[in-house]
Amino acid sequence: MRQLFVQVPQGSGKTVxxxxxxxxGTNLAKIEATGVDRSLxxxxxxxxxGEVEELLGKLEDLPDLSVTLLPTGVMSLHPPADAAPEQVTNVEERSPIEIFLSGLQSTGSWKGFLxxxxxxxxxxxxxxxTNTSYLLVAAMLLAPFAGPAMNTALATARGDFKLLGRSILRYFAALSVTILTTGLLSWILQQQNPTSLMIDGSQISSVSVLIPLAAGAAGALSLVQSDRSSLVSGAATGMLVSASLAPPAGLIGMGGAIGRWDLAVNGLFLLLLQLGGINLAAALMFRLFGLSTQGSRYARGKRGxxxxxxxxxxxxxxxxxxxQFSNSxxxxxxxxxxxxxxxxQQVVKQSDLAKLVESNVRFTRADNPGDDILLCxxxxxxxPRVARSAQQIRTDLTKAIQTRLLKEDFKATPLVDVTVLEAPRI
Incomplete structure (x- = not known):
């Protein structure tokens, strides 16, 4: 439920x-008031x-119309008294015009944004x-990428070429500042080698595209939902968007500063993947909830x-x-x-020599570019009752695992280290 204050020339209040x-509308009231230079x-x-957009559209023809729309939800209670529970639980999504105008409000100060x-x-x-993962979470909360990301999607859904250009500019300005900051810090402190967290951050999954799609849809849904209709905070969804963008931006800057262009390329790939996925999912979500190229108090949208x-x-x-799939x-x-x-794990389970305790597999890079190593x-x-020595078990399992991995053609050299653990003898 939204509250509006509508000002019209005196005599037009009855029409409103x-x-x-x-x-x-409910709990309606008309008050004769005095403006700066006239009665109203x-x-x-x-x-x-859901009625805000239609209401504003019908009011547009009134002369000298002024509208104040309160952006927070209100509880409008009216007779009969026993209908109060139904009245306050009838919560709808925000109107398209409100979603759009709230997005425009976030395109303000450049100084604070940058x-x-x-x-x-x-x-x-x-x-x-420093390989401190919780600081990455803090950076995700601080990074201002969610605003321009959602505004770009809003401009796409509304067909607003002007807002689209302005939002993309803010988008890339913020990302450039973050990239340059991380690169400059690595250069000033003469960082030479990538950290383990940088290496982990550059490891890309074949399902990475699902992250920006989910982030974009969740971010749009957060803007569409009314204040009290969701238990998920806007900060949480904003963090999800920033989580898709902040670490790759840092990886680009730091990878470029230390000459690890493979890490920078991976970060750039992730960044572009997030930008495209977030905008696609969020724009489609906005259109699904009623944002279109034309609306009340909005005629700037172009259909194309x-x-x-x-x-x-x-x-x-x-x-x-x-x-991604052609560059394995x-x-x-x-x-x-x-x-x-x-x-x-399948190889070990199929063997009668030993049972699996734990296994870890990761890719590493050798000194020569393109010479990848699969470290196992x-x-x-x-x-029980296996008479072979630990060395024989180790040799046989190593050979079997390497044979299987080479057969699967992971385009990397499998280096396998098998450790045979002995149970305590009492």
Whole structure:
């Protein structure tokens, strides 16, 4: 439920009341008031979120119309008294005009916006440099990427080319500040080698595209939902969007500063994947909830902008996915490592020599570019009544695992370390 204050010239208040009644308004009141230079009618209206757009559209023809829309939900109670529970639980999504105008409000100060991007870059750098994962979470909360991301999607859904250009500019300005900050810090402190958290962050999964799609849809849904209709806070969904963008931005800056262009390329791939996925999912979600190119108090939308922008996002996303699956194992290391681990465990389970205790598989890079290593660490326990020595078990399992991994063609050299653990003898 939304509350509106409508100001019209004196004598037009009755017309406003009639329009409000037609839009199922409640707790209506008309007050004769005095403006700065004339007398006017002030009409107080309470109307459901879904009726706000229609109400404003019907009021547009009134002369000298002024409207104040309160952006927070209110509880409008009216007779009969026993209907109060139904009245307060009738919560609808925000109106399209409210969603759009709230997005426009966030395109304000550049100074504060870029300052947050700078501070987020510092926190991202410290987290990656010191292998402190909780600092990455703090940077995700601080990074201001969710605002321009959602505004880009809003502009796409509304077909607003002007807002689209302005949002993309803010988008890339913030990302550039974060990238430059992390790169500059690595250069000043003469960082030479990547940290383990940087290496882990560069490991890309074949299902990475699902993250920006989920982030974009969740971010749009957060803006669409009314204040009290969701238990998920806007900060949480904003963090999800920033989680898709802040670490890759830091990886690009730090990887470039230390000359590890393979890490920078992986970070750039992730960044572009997030940008395309978030915009595609969020724009479609906004359209699903009623945002269109034209609406009350909004006539700037162009019909051709939405299909063009969505098409570009889809093409970028498709191109990146094709690049990912044609560039194995570089852009699929995380998924391939999981698959290799599964193959390894099958080999051990099929063996009568030992039973699996634990296994870890990860990709590493040798000094020569393109010479990838699949490092496998396997811990097994001798099966009962097996007479072979620990060295023989180790040799046989190592050969069997390497044979299986080479057969699967992971495009990497499998290096296997099998450790045979002995149970305590009492």
């Amino acid at each position: 009341l009639e329009i409000a009644k037609a839009c199922k 009618d002030l009409v107080l209206i309470h109307v459901s979120n 300052s947050y991007a700078f501070f987020a870059g510092i926190i991202v750098w410290i987290g990656l440099y 902008v939405f299909p063009a922008a969505v098409g570009v996002s889809a093409i970028v996303l498709t191109g990146l996915i094709i690049w 194992p570089n852009l699929q290391r995380s998924s391939l490592a999981q698959r290799a681990n599964s193959q390894l 660490q396997v811990y097994v326990q001798r099966q």
